[in-house]
Amino acid sequence: MSIPLKDIDRATRIINLNEAVDKVARLYIDRVKQHLRNDERSVEVWILVLPDIVYERCRPQSKRTGLPMEKGDFTKRQKAKESLPLLAAMGAVDQTDEAIFEDVPDFHRRIKAEFLKIAPTQLVRETTLAPDAYLNKAGYPLRKTQDAATVAWNLATGLYYKTQPKPPWRLADVRPGVCYIGMVYKSRPNDPDGHACCAAQMFLNEGDGVVFRGANGPWKTGDYDYHLKAPAAKNLLALVLKTYAETHGGPPKELFIHGQTYFNDEEWNAFVEAAPKETNVIGVRIRSTGGETKLFRDGDYPVLRGTALLLDDQTAYLWTTGYVPQLDTYIGPETPNPLHITVMRSKNAKPDIRTVLSDIMGLTKINYNSCNFNDGLPVTVRFARMVGDVLTMGSAKGEEKQPFKYYV
Numbered sequence: 001m002s003i004p005l006k007d008i009d010r011a012t013r014i015i016n017l018n019e020a021v022d023k024v025a026r027l028y029i030d031r032v033k034q035h036l037r038n039d040e041r042s043v044e045v046w047i048l049v050l051p052d053i054v055y056e057r058c059r060p061q062s063k064r065t066g067l068p069m070e071k072g073d074f075t076k077r078q079k080a081k082e083s084l085p086l087l088a089a090m091g092a093v094d095q096t097d098e099a100i101f102e103d104v105p106d107f108h109r110r111i112k113a114e115f116l117k118i119a120p121t122q123l124v125r126e127t128t129l130a131p132d133a134y135l136n137k138a139g140y141p142l143r144k145t146q147d148a149a150t151v152a153w154n155l156a157t158g159l160y161y162k163t164q165p166k167p168p169w170r171l172a173d174v175r176p177g178v179c180y181i182g183m184v185y186k187s188r189p190n191d192p193d194g195h196a197c198c199a200a201q202m203f204l205n206e207g208d209g210v211v212f213r214g215a216n217g218p219w220k221t222g223d224y225d226y227h228l229k230a231p232a233a234k235n236l237l238a239l240v241l242k243t244y245a246e247t248h249g250g251p252p253k254e255l256f257i258h259g260q261t262y263f264n265d266e267e268w269n270a271f272v273e274a275a276p277k278e279t280n281v282i283g284v285r286i287r288s289t290g291g292e293t294k295l296f297r298d299g300d301y302p303v304l305r306g307t308a309l310l311l312d313d314q315t316a317y318l319w320t321t322g323y324v325p326q327l328d329t330y331i332g333p334e335t336p337n338p339l340h341i342t343v344m345r346s347k348n349a350k351p352d353i354r355t356v357l358s359d360i361m362g363l364t365k366i367n368y369n370s371c372n373f374n375d376g377l378p379v380t381v382r383f384a385r386m387v388g389d390v391l392t393m394g395s396a397k398g399e400e401k402q403p404f405k406y407y408v
Contacts, residue, residue, distance in 0.1 A: 001035065003027050005051060012057040013064070014072040018079065021058045021105040023072075029114050036118070044163040047122045048111065052134070052142065055125055058107035073097065080190045102394025104189050112407060113393035120162040120405045124155065153371040161368040162405045170207045171362045175355075177253035179204060179244055180363065182380030184211075185219055185226035186388030196220050197392045198228060201380055201404065202240050204247075207366040209379070209404030211387055212239050213396075225261050233270035241275065243401065251276045254351070256359065257283045258380040263345055272347045283345040284356060286381050289337045293317055301330045305374070308357050314343040314350060318357050320364050321376045331373060339377070369408045383408065 011023035028048055035043070057064050081098040103110055108123060115121045127134045128151060131141040145151065160168045182201040187194070198214040214236040219226045228236070244252055255275060257263070263271075263283045275281045295303045301323035309317040317338040323330045330336075341357060343350050363378030375382050387407050390396055 001031055003031060008051060009053060010070055012053050013067050013070045015069045015076045016072050016074040016078060017060075017062060017064075017105045018100050018103070019072045019074050021107050021110060022100040022103075024054060024058055025107055025110045025114065028111065032115075032118065043119055045120045045122055045159060046115065046118070047124065047159075049129065050107075050123060050125050052125055052127055054107055058105070060104055060106055062105075099394060101190060104389075104393065106389075109389050109393055110395060112390045113396035116390070116396055116402050116406055117398075120403075122155070122158055122162065150371055154369070157371065158369050158408070167206070167208045167366070167368055169366075169368075171365065174206065174362070175254075175359075177248075178256070178359070179240075179252040179254070180256045180258060180359070180378075180380050181240060182378075182384055183226075183257060183259045184384045184388045184391070186385075186392045187220060188216060188392050191216075193218065194220065196226060197388065198226070198232065198236065199387060199391050200236055200240055201383065201387055202243065203363065203366070203379060203404075204244075207368075210243060210401060211391075211404055211407060212236060212243070212401050213391055221264075227261075227264045228267045228270070230266050230270040233267040234274045237271050237274040239401065241279070251279045253279065255279055255281050256356075257281065258286055258378065259283065260285065260287055260381065260384075268345055275347065279347075280349070280351075281345075281347040282343060282351060282356075284360075285340075285342045285344050286360065286378065287340045288377070289317075289340055291337055293338060293340075294335055295319065295338070296335070299323075302332075302335050305336075306361055308354075309338070310353060313353055316341050316353055316357060318360060320361060320374065320378075324373065327373065336376075368405075 007027060008024060011027060012020055014020035014023055032046060056062065078101070080101050111121060111123065127141070127143055128145055131143070131145045134142045136142055157168055180203045184199040184201060185196050187196045195216045196219045197216050198219055200212045200214065201209055202212065203209040214228070215232045217229065217232060219228055221227050241251055257271065262285060268283065271281050295307065295309065297303050303319050303322045305319060305322035305324050307319040307322060311317070318341050319336055319338045321332050321336040341360065343353060343356055360378045363380055364374045364376065366379050367375050367382065390407055
């Protein structure tokens with residue numbers, strides 16, 4: 001299926017950015033829905049090949065300067081629904097079309113949110129597939145891309161992950177009965193009450209994941225702090241445990257909750273209450289550091305990946321990037337910074353800090369969306385922002401649980 005470039009170009013030039021992104025997204029979404037109505041063949045993953053004008057013009061803060069703009073239904077300045085509660089309640093005005101202002105004007109996020117109800121997607125730019133076909137005035141490619149082998153690996157691995165029941169690889173040494181959760185919080189755009197969306201990313205020891213949407217509410221308690229109220233915390237964890245039991249026939253032995261802030265008493269007590277007696281719940285805080293702690297070693301390369309500096313029995317620095325002897329190189333631009341790991345709370349006995357660090361090292365190796373040997377952050381934390389960005393979109397409403405592959 002193809003969409004005329006002139007239709008995409010015209011939609012990207014609509015004066016109001018929210019409206020422009022909505023119109024461009026609709027060109028793709030409506031074409032897919034047309035297929036679903038008229039064709040009995042099922043599609044396991046939708047690949048959307050995008051001209052670069054979509055990338056350049058359909059993101060937050062896109063400038064779109066020097067373009068002949070197209071008049072739409074909304075003014076350039078409108079960025080939120082008009083506040084007309086009395087007229088709307090009386091039925092005197094129809095604000096249905098203004099639902100587009102519930103979404104951030106971001107094509108990528110909009111597509112991911114809409115397709116939560118359809119199928120996984122793979123978005124790829126035309127210049128990524130054929131960089132030599134799109135040249136500037138000097139005869140050079142419009143943008144620098146990865147080498148062909150890396151592009152092929154990324155696409156092949158991503159498509160395999162999104163179409164198969166099992167992930168393309170799994171960790172060699174896994175502990176049975178272990179479940180990892182990454183807590184996700186994201187402020188909702190244009191929410192009049194300042195509410196945030198909460199979700200949990202569950203990853204099993206096999207590496208695959210599921211995203212659970214929790215309740216929206218007043219979870220933000222500081223500039224970077226979010227904490228659930230007891231009912232929401234209990235409901236969210238109960239949903240995670242129910243899904244785990246459906247897959248494994250019973251509750252996990254250990255449930256690790258990875259967060260980037262501390263856990264307050266109310267939410268922690270709710271987590272413990274939601275877990276069955278045989279499940280030990282452990283709260284772990286994982287924070288990136290900005291260079292205040294460095295470790296140097298003799299030789300041509302920096303500290304070895306996997307090096308840990310134990311501060312006490314529940315706190316450590318962990319270098320998840322560094323020199324890898326198997327590759328005989330260090331993949332990175334500068335002296336690596338460690339993660340700061342703290343085992344904050346535990347329902348029963350706290351696990352050995354070395355076990356916690358080993359688990360986090362393993363979780364840095366299950367990014368099925370790239371050909372990296374490893375990531376600096378575990379998957380429970382690395383994709384938290386991406387998941388939160390999708391779930392805060394108004395078009396993602398109603399999706400309580402979806403496989404992780406829908407979000408990447």
